[in-house]
Amino acid sequence: MSARENRQVRLTARPRGIPQAEHFSLMTEPVAGPGKGEILVENRYLSVDPAQRGWANDEGNYSAPVPLDTPMRALAVGEIIESNVPELRAGEFVYGWFGWQRYCVATPDAVLRRVVPSALPLSANLSVLGMNGLTAYLAFHGLGDPKPGEHVLVSTAAGSVGSFVGQLARIAGCRAVGLTSSADKMAQAKARYGYQDMINYREAGDLGAAIRAACPDGNDIFFDNTGGAIADAAIRTMRLRGRIIQCGTAANASWTPVPTGPRPEREILTRRLRWSGFIIFDHLAEFDAAAARLAELALAGQIVHDEEVLPGLEHAPSAIARLYRGENQGKLIIAVD
Amino acid sequence: MSARENRQVRLTARPRGIPQAEHFSLMTEPVAGPGKGEILVENRYLSVDPAQRGWANDEGNYSAPVPLDTPMRALAVGEIIESNVPELRAGEFVYGWFGWQRYCVATPDAVLRRVVPSALPLSANLSVLGMNGLTAYLAFHGLGDPKPGEHVLVSTAAGSVGSFVGQLARIAGCRAVGLTSSADKMAQAKARYGYQDMINYREAGDLGAAIRAACPDGNDIFFDNTGGAIADAAIRTMRLRGRIIQCGTAANASWTPVPTGPRPEREILTRRLRWSGFIIFDHLAEFDAAAARLAELALAGQIVHDEEVLPGLEHAPSAIARLYRGENQGKLIIAVD
Numbered sequence: 001m002s003a004r005e006n007r008q009v010r011l012t013a014r015p016r017g018i019p020q021a022e023h024f025s026l027m028t029e030p031v032a033g034p035g036k037g038e039i040l041v042e043n044r045y046l047s048v049d050p051a052q053r054g055w056a057n058d059e060g061n062y063s064a065p066v067p068l069d070t071p072m073r074a075l076a077v078g079e080i081i082e083s084n085v086p087e088l089r090a091g092e093f094v095y096g097w098f099g100w101q102r103y104c105v106a107t108p109d110a111v112l113r114r115v116v117p118s119a120l121p122l123s124a125n126l127s128v129l130g131m132n133g134l135t136a137y138l139a140f141h142g143l144g145d146p147k148p149g150e151h152v153l154v155s156t157a158a159g160s161v162g163s164f165v166g167q168l169a170r171i172a173g174c175r176a177v178g179l180t181s182s183a184d185k186m187a188q189a190k191a192r193y194g195y196q197d198m199i200n201y202r203e204a205g206d207l208g209a210a211i212r213a214a215c216p217d218g219n220d221i222f223f224d225n226t227g228g229a230i231a232d233a234a235i236r237t238m239r240l241r242g243r244i245i246q247c248g249t250a251a252n253a254s255w256t257p258v259p260t261g262p263r264p265e266r267e268i269l270t271r272r273l274r275w276s277g278f279i280i281f282d283h284l285a286e287f288d289a290a291a292a293r294l295a296e297l298a299l300a301g302q303i304v305h306d307e308e309v310l311p312g313l314e315h316a317p318s319a320i321a322r323l324y325r326g327e328n329q330g331k332l333i334i335a336v337d
Numbered sequence: 338m339s340a341r342e343n344r345q346v347r348l349t350a351r352p353r354g355i356p357q358a359e360h361f362s363l364m365t366e367p368v369a370g371p372g373k374g375e376i377l378v379e380n381r382y383l384s385v386d387p388a389q390r391g392w393a394n395d396e397g398n399y400s401a402p403v404p405l406d407t408p409m410r411a412l413a414v415g416e417i418i419e420s421n422v423p424e425l426r427a428g429e430f431v432y433g434w435f436g437w438q439r440y441c442v443a444t445p446d447a448v449l450r451r452v453v454p455s456a457l458p459l460s461a462n463l464s465v466l467g468m469n470g471l472t473a474y475l476a477f478h479g480l481g482d483p484k485p486g487e488h489v490l491v492s493t494a495a496g497s498v499g500s501f502v503g504q505l506a507r508i509a510g511c512r513a514v515g516l517t518s519s520a521d522k523m524a525q526a527k528a529r530y531g532y533q534d535m536i537n538y539r540e541a542g543d544l545g546a547a548i549r550a551a552c553p554d555g556n557d558i559f560f561d562n563t564g565g566a567i568a569d570a571a572i573r574t575m576r577l578r579g580r581i582i583q584c585g586t587a588a589n590a591s592w593t594p595v596p597t598g599p600r601p602e603r604e605i606l607t608r609r610l611r612w613s614g615f616i617i618f619d620h621l622a623e624f625d626a627a628a629a630r631l632a633e634l635a636l637a638g639q640i641v642h643d644e645e646v647l648p649g650l651e652h653a654p655s656a657i658a659r660l661y662r663g664e665n666q667g668k669l670i671i672a673v674d
Contacts, residue, residue, distance in 0.1 A: 224602070227600065227602035227603070227606075228600075228602075231602055246602055246605045246606045247606070248606065249602050249603050249606055252600065252603070255603050258599040258600060258603075259599075259600050260597045260598060260599055260600060261597060261598075261600045262595040262596075262597055263564065263565075263589065263595060263596050263597060263598045264601065265561070265564035265565075265568055265583050265586050266564070266586050266589070266592050266595075268583045268612055268613070268614040269564075269583045269584070269585065269586055269614040269615070269616070270614070270616075271614060272613070272614040272615070272616055272619060273612075273613070273614050274611065274612070274613045274614075275605055275610075275611070275612040275613075276605070276609070276610070276611045276612075277605040277606040277607065277608060277609040277610050277611075278606070278609070279606070279607075279609055282609060
C-alpha cells in the first residue's frame with residue numbers, strides 16, 4: 001500500500017484563555033499503519049467545541065491538557081479504512097476521539113459510537129447525533145425529569161446544546177423560554193428551536209424581572225450552561241421541587257480565585273430544589289439509545305439542526321476563536337477535504 | 338361533663354430574631370368541646386424546635402407566622418379524650434399540631450401520625466419518632482442514597498437531627514464525620530451518635546484543611562443543617578457524584594439582603610454533584626413507615642436518643658432561647674404536668 005500523508009492541526013503553543021490561530025500549526029507526517037488491536041480511521045468531519053478551550057489550556061480541569069506538538073484533541077466522524085480489531089470492520093463509519101487530522105490510528109476505546117447508516121448526512125453525527133444532541137437529550141431527560149405542562153428555562157438557548165434543549169422541551173410538552181445575547185438569535189430560537197419566548201440577557205437590565213415577566217408562573221427546570229448572574233436570577237424563579245441542570249459554567253472565565261455570588265442554599269432548601277451537574281462522558285453507555293431516538297426525531301422532522309461546515313483543515317486553527325466570538329451559524333464543523 | 342381549664346402559652350409580642358420569655362404569656366381559658374368533625378386532645382408532651390423561631394417571626398418564610406395572642410404553634414403528643422371523628426377514637430394517642438397548651442380542639446388534618454403503642458416512652462414520639470428522627474431518616478435515605486463504605490459529613494452533628502444522621506450512617510455501613518462547636522459535643526457525638534471522627538469548626542482555623550484531614554478520601558454525602566462557610570468548605574471535599582442534602586441554613590441569621598459566598602456551580606458541574614433541599618412536611622405520607630423502622634432500631638438499641646424534659650408549661654416561654662443558646666442536653670421537651 002502506498003504511503004499516506006497525514007495532515008494534522010497540532011497545538012504548538014499553550015494559550016491562556018481562548019485558543020487563537022497562532023496556537024496551532026498545520027503539519028504533515030506519513031501515516032503509520034494500524035498496529036495490533038488498532039484501527040486506521042480516515043476522518044471526514046471534525047468537531048469544533050467550546051470545551052476545546054479547556055483542553056488546550058493547562059489550568060486544572062476535568063480532563064488532562066492536550067500535550068504540545070500533538071494533534072488538537074477533537075471529536076470526529078470518519079471511515080475505518082484498515083482494522084486489526086475483529087469487532088470493527090473496514091468500511092464502517094465511527095464517531096470518536098480522532099483529533100484534528102485526516103488520518104487517525106486509534107484503539108477501540110477512542111470509538112464512542114458506531115454510525116448507524118441513515119438518510120441523515122454524515123456530519124449530523126457531530127451535531128444532533130453528537131455531543132451536543134446527546135448532552136441535551138441525556139441531561140434534559142436524565143436529570144430534568146420533564147413532565148408535560150412544565151416550564152423550562154435555558155441559558156445559551158441558541159447555542160449548540162440549547163438549540164436542542166428547546167426542541168426536546170417542546171416535544172416533551174413543556175413550555176420553553178430561553179436566554180441569548182442578540183435579536184437575531186432570539187428570532188432564530190423562536191422560529192427553529194422550540195422556544196415560546198426569548199430574553200436578551202445583555203439588554204434585560206434587571207434579569208430577575210425579565211425572567212419573571214417571560215415566566216410568570218416560574219420554572220420547573222433550569223438548564224444552565226452559564227452559571228454566574230444568569231443562574232443567580234434563574235434560581236430565584238424556580239418553582240417548588242424544581243430541577244437545575246448544571247451543564248456548563250461559561251459565565252465565569254476564571255475560577256482562580258473562586259468568584260463570589262449570592263448564596264443559593266436558602267433557595268435550595270425552601271424551594272426543595274435539586275441541582276445536579278452533568279458531564280456527557282459519564283454517559284457513554286447511553287449513547288447508542290439516545291442517538292437512535294434523536295435520529296428518529298430528526299428524520300421525522302421533529303427536531304432540526306443547523307450546521308456551519310468550513311471546507312478544509314486550514315480553517316481549524318481559527319475556528320475555536322470564531323466560536324467564542326459567536327460568529328458561527330449553527331454547530332461549527334470542519335470538512336476534511 | 339365538668340368544665341376543663343385550658344392552660345396555654347400564647348405568643349403575645351412579635352419577636353425580631355430569637356423568641357424570648359417576654360414574647361409569651363401564660364393564659365387560661367375554658368375548653369370548648371370538640372365540634373362536628375373535631376377531636377379534643379389532652380397534650381402530654383410539647384416539642385421545642387428551632388423552627389419555632391421562624392414561625393414566631395413575621396419575616397418571609399415557608400409557613401405563615403403564628404398570629405399574636407394565640408397558642409404558640411408546636412408539635413405535641415397527647416391523648417384523644419373526646420372524638421367526633423369516626424376514624425379517631427378516644428383513648429388513642431396522636432402526634433400532631435396541637436400547640437403549646439394542655440388541651441387542643443383539632444381537626445383530623447392536625448394529626449400527623451397515630452402513636453403505635455410500644456415499649457418506648459411516649460416522649461420518644463417527639464424525638465426519635467418525631468420530626469428530628471423522621472427528618473434524619475427520610476432526608477438521609479431519600480436524598481442521600483447511602484451505600485456501604487461511603488463517607489458522610491454532617492454539620493451540627495450533635496444536634497437534634499445530626500445526632501440521628503450519624504447513627505443512621507453507621508447502620509448503613511458508612512463512615513460518618515461530624516462538625517460541632519465544643520469538646521463536650523464532640524465527645525458525645527463520638528460516644529453516642531455513631532461518628533467516627535469530629536471537627537470543632539470554631540477552633541479548626543482553615544475549615545477546608547480540617548475537613549480534608551478528617552476525611553482524606555473526600556465525602557460522598559454531606560448532610561447540611563447550616564449552609565454558610567461550613568457548606569463552602571464541605572462542597573470542595575465532595576467526591577464525584579456526591580450528594581448534598583440541604584436540611585437547614587442555620588449559619589445565616591438573615592437572608593435580607595442575600596449574603597454572598599464562593600460560587601458553587603463549578604463544583605456542582607465538575608464533581609457531578611446533586612444538591613437537594615429537604616423539608617419534612619413534604620413527606621407526611623412516609624411518616625408511618627419511617628417511624629416504624631426508627632422504633633424497631635430504637636427498641637433494638639441500635640439507635641439512641643437523648644431528651645431533656647422540662648417539667649411544666651411554665652418552662653415553655655424561655656425554652657426556644659435556651660435551645661438557641663445550646664444549653665439543652667438532647668431534644669428539648671416540655672411535660673405538660
